[in-house]
Amino acid sequence: MRLSASDLTCRRGGREVFAGLNFSLGSGEAVTIRGRNGAGKSSLLRMVVGLVRVAAGRLILEGGDPEMTLGEQVHYLGHQDALKPSLSVGENLRFWAGFFGAAAADIGAPLAAVGLEELIDLPAAYLSAGQRRRLSIARLLAVKRPIWLLDEPTNTLDTAAQQQLGEFMRAHLAGGGLIMAATHGALGLDNAQELTLDRKSALQTVEALP
Numbered sequence: 122m123r124l125s126a127s128d129l130t131c132r133r134g135g136r137e138v139f140a141g142l143n144f145s146l147g148s149g150e151a152v153t154i155r156g157r158n159g160a161g162k163s164s165l166l167r168m169v170v171g172l173v174r175v176a177a178g179r180l181i182l183e184g185g186d187p188e189m190t191l192g193e194q195v196h197y198l199g200h201q202d203a204l205k206p207s208l209s210v211g212e213n214l215r216f217w218a219g220f221f222g223a224a225a226a227d228i229g230a231p232l233a234a235v236g237l238e239e240l241i242d243l244p245a246a247y248l249s250a251g252q253r254r255r256l257s258i259a260r261l262l263a264v265k266r267p268i269w270l271l272d273e274p275t276n277t278l279d280t281a282a283q284q285q286l287g288e289f290m291r292a293h294l295a296g297g298g299l300i301m302a303a304t305h306g307a308l309g310l311d312n313a314q315e316l317t318l319d320r321k322s323a324l325q326t327v328e329a330l331p
Contacts, residue, residue: 122184122267123147124169124191124299130177131164138164139318142178148267151290151300151310156318162303163200165318166270169301170197185267195268196261200276202253206246210237213245214259221264231262235285250277258286261293269293271302284309 129142138161146152154162167173169180171192182191204213211228218226232238235255240248248256254277261269269290275283287309290300294310302308 122182122297122299124268124301125181125183126178127181128178129165129168129175129180131161131168131173132176133164133173137176140177144314144316146299146301146314148184148297148299149294151294151302151313152316153308153310153313154301154303154316154318155305160318162318163272166197166199166272166301166303169268170195170270172197191268194266195270196264196266197270197272198257198261198274199272202257204245204248204253204256207244209242209244210248210256211241213256214263217260218263221260221266223264226263228259228263231259232256234262234289235259235282251279251282254278255282258289261289267298269298269300269302271300271304273304274302275304275306275308 123145125145126142130140131138142165144152154165156162164173168175169191171190180191182194185191185194208216210232214228214232218224218228229238232241235258237252237255237259240252245253245256274286278286290308290310294300
């Protein structure tokens with residue numbers, strides 16, 4: 122599997138966020154996306170998943186499921202944890218499993234993996250910020266999708282949870298998955314490529330990947 126971008130351009134609110142972006146990412150590979158606030162890191166991830174329109178250029182997925190769109194083969198973990206406060210921990214995860222087309226998915230193992238199995242019946246409104254993030258991460262484990270798009274994934278996580286996320290990411294890559302992660306810090310992915318969005322004047326340029 123290979124995900125590639127060719128001369129990708131993003132415009133939002135009448136402003137050109139970035140232009141001429143090129144990258145290529147294959148199975149078992151990760152790229153960290155860096156840049157100052159407003160450089161377009163989140164916009165790039167949202168463009169890959171289909172939440173932001175491609176203004177120019179092309180996104181190409183080779184070797185994926187031909188019966189599915191690119192967005193249907195992606196897990197997107199955004200800034201905000203998409204949880205319904207009135208639903209329990211287990212109900213929230215079951216909802217997402219069903220939304221992703223795996224209504225019968227086992228949620229016990231993913232909750233145990235992130236240390237939330239004892240809170241399965243607790244309403245999500247009572248979770249701490251770190252617990253909410255761990256519940257969102259459990260979505261990555263509950264339903265298998267080959268491409269992970271992670272936007273500041275370590276936000277609100279303590280040191281132990283950050284290390285655990287690193288283990289999940291390394292296992293995903295070892296299984297042939299792809300990861301694109303927007304981050305200001307280290308993620309523990311030693312061989313990750315780095316894509317830098319750098320705002321210069323009114324235009325952003327992108328450093329070429331090796």
